[in-house]
Amino acid sequence: MKEYLRELPAIHAIQKDHRFTVLQEEYDIPLSALTKWIRNIIHDIREQMLNGSWQQESPTTIALEDHIFTMLNQKAEAFRQHNVRQVINATGTILHTNLGRARLSQKAMEQVVLTAGNYSNLEYDLEQGQRGSRHQLIESILTEITGAEAAMVVNNNAAAVYLILRALAHEREVIVSRGELVEIGGSFRISSIMEESGAILKEVGTTNKTHVYDFEQAINDETAILMKVHTSNFKTIGFTNSVQAEELVELARKHRAPLIYEDLGSGALYDFEAGDEPVVPDVLKTGVDIISFSGDKLLGGPQAGIILGRQDLMDQLKRHQLARVLRVDKMTLAALEATLKSYAADNTEEIPVIRDMSLSTTEIRKRVDAFVAGVREKSGDWHFDIQDDTSQIGGGSMPEVEMATLVVAVCHTDLSPQQIFDRLRTGQPAVLARRKYDQVLLDFRTITEEEIPLLVDRFTNI
Ligand SMILES: *Cc1c(COP(=O)(O)O)cnc(C)c1O
Numbered sequence: 215m216k217e218y219l220r221e222l223p224a225i226h227a228i229q230k231d232h233r234f235t236v237l238q239e240e241y242d243i244p245l246s247a248l249t250k251w252i253r254n255i256i257h258d259i260r261e262q263m264l265n266g267s268w269q270q271e272s273p274t275t276i277a278l279e280d281h282i283f284t285m286l287n288q289k290a291e292a293f294r295q296h297n298v299r300q301v302i303n304a305t306g307t308i309l310h311t312n313l314g315r316a317r318l319s320q321k322a323m324e325q326v327v328l329t330a331g332n333y334s335n336l337e338y339d340l341e342q343g344q345r346g347s348r349h350q351l352i353e354s355i356l357t358e359i360t361g362a363e364a365a366m367v368v369n370n371n372a373a374a375v376y377l378i379l380r381a382l383a384h385e386r387e388v389i390v391s392r393g394e395l396v397e398i399g400g401s402f403r404i405s406s407i408m409e410e411s412g413a414i415l416k417e418v419g420t421t422n423k424t425h426v427y428d429f430e431q432a433i434n435d436e437t438a439i440l441m442k443v444h445t446s447n448f449k450t451i452g453f454t455n456s457v458q459a460e461e462l463v464e465l466a467r468k469h470r471a472p473l474i475y476e477d478l479g480s481g482a483l484y485d486f487e488a489g490d491e492p493v494v495p496d497v498l499k500t501g502v503d504i505i506s507f508s509g510d511k512l513l514g515g516p517q518a519g520i521i522l523g524r525q526d527l528m529d530q531l532k533r534h535q536l537a538r539v540l541r542v543d544k545m546t547l548a549a550l551e552a553t554l555k556s557y558a559a560d561n562t563e564e565i566p567v568i569r570d571m572s573l574s575t576t577e578i579r580k581r582v583d584a585f586v587a588g589v590r591e592k593s594g595d596w597h598f599d600i601q602d603d604t605s606q607i608g609g610g611s612m613p614e615v616e617m618a619t620l621v622v623a624v625c626h627t628d629l630s631p632q633q634i635f636d637r638l639r640t641g642q643p644a645v646l647a648r649r650k651y652d653q654v655l656l657d658f659r660t661i662t663e664e665e666i667p668l669l670v671d672r673f674t675n676i
Pocket residue numbers: 370371372373375396398402443444445446447477478479480507508509518519610
């Protein structure tokens with residue numbers, strides 16, 4: 215195969231080809247990058263020829279040039295797309311864990327952009343003219359909204375659980391009801407995170423029933439925490455009993471020892487009325503010592519873990535070495551502050567999660583009509599059937615709540631449902647539809663008005 219080597223074109227021969235000019239104009243990629251790619255492609259071909267893995271029989275220079283341009287176009291096309299990219303969520307699931315959970319509010323996005331592109335007072339106290347703390351930037355608004363004594367923010371709720379257990383219960387016992395030993399999203403288990411933290415898990419009660427006396431009998435000198443976990447992603451029904459936070463608080467007072475910690479999961483700051491999601495200020499009023507929850511579930515902010523509770527405990531957590539490991543960045547703080555301000559000002563309709571949850575079918579209908587009319591204007595190959603259905607909140611929040619919605623079942627004269635589903639998913643921008651039996655459904659609860667022209671384009675160019 216070594217004799218093929220002399221057929222390999224030189225880099226400058228490729229650069230002189232008219233296809234190179236076309237490619238340069240189409241993709242707007244600098245000459246230096248393109249030259250590097252050509253060099254790499256030619257290098258790979260040479261390697262294949264030398265080690266005998268080159269497949270083509272007696273390649274001519276012309277055939278090799280064609281091959282190089284095919285590779286170069288593929289590389290340029292791949293480069294044009296970002297790996298992290300927009301997806302139009304047509305599933306109707308508002309907090310889709312695979313699609314990045316909550317969308318940020320306009321104000322939160324603006325603050326992220328401002329903070330990302332500029333210097334900020336992240337760790338500088340402008341009033342005092344000295345080094346400041348990033349914790350302080352967010353603490354006052356969190357305590358104002360929730361009534362907590364003190365607050366802290368870490369990377370996500372899993373990090374919050376880990377930090378709390380590690381800092382407050384290392385090598386000591388944490389009592390949890392068997393019915394609350396949850397697994398979330400396949401990768402987060404209370405029992406595993408507990409093990410990692412060095413806290414000793416003490417399970418009490420049974421899967422369906424746990425009583426206060428189960429906790430009481432398990433308390434000893436080694437008990438550090440009585441823990442409650444909000445079982446937000448499933449529902450046990452029938453013959454059940456769980457111990458309420460109030461009862462644990464009373465029990466802890468009686469034994470003058472352990473802390474009460476509740477992992478709230480979602481952490482609603484807004485009273486959704488639907489479902490039985492407790493509101494954060496109410497949970498704090500029960501007298502629990504510490505709670506934690508996610509920033510990007512029902513709260514509708516960026517990925518974060520919010521910890522609220524007693525001042526002395528929060529001081530202990532902030533001083534812990536792990537606090538530095540689990541800290542949030544400036545963009546997260548900027549987005550979280552802006553989101554919390556919407557709550558502080560009672561402007562919760564600014565928050566997409568809350569807005570999407572309260573959308574009426576009349577409003578959803580407007581989006582459906584705009585989409586259907588847009589596609590019909592340009593293409594006669596689609597058939598649409600508008601149906602009543604329900605959407606879910608997702609993200610392991612309020613699984614029992616179903617919101618009335620409208621979905622469009624889409625059919626195409628030449629494409630099977632699977633082909634429609636796959637093409638929508640793999641095109642630009644990607645569209646993730648809902649599958650139900652052999653139907654492809656679009657739930658317009660999670661498709662914004664701004665996305666409708668993009669969606670119409672996807673359908674007319676499929
Ligand atoms: C979602 C959830 C977590 C994990 O939160 P992340 O912010 O995803 O890390 C932990 N505990 C409970 C109960 C949850 O619902």
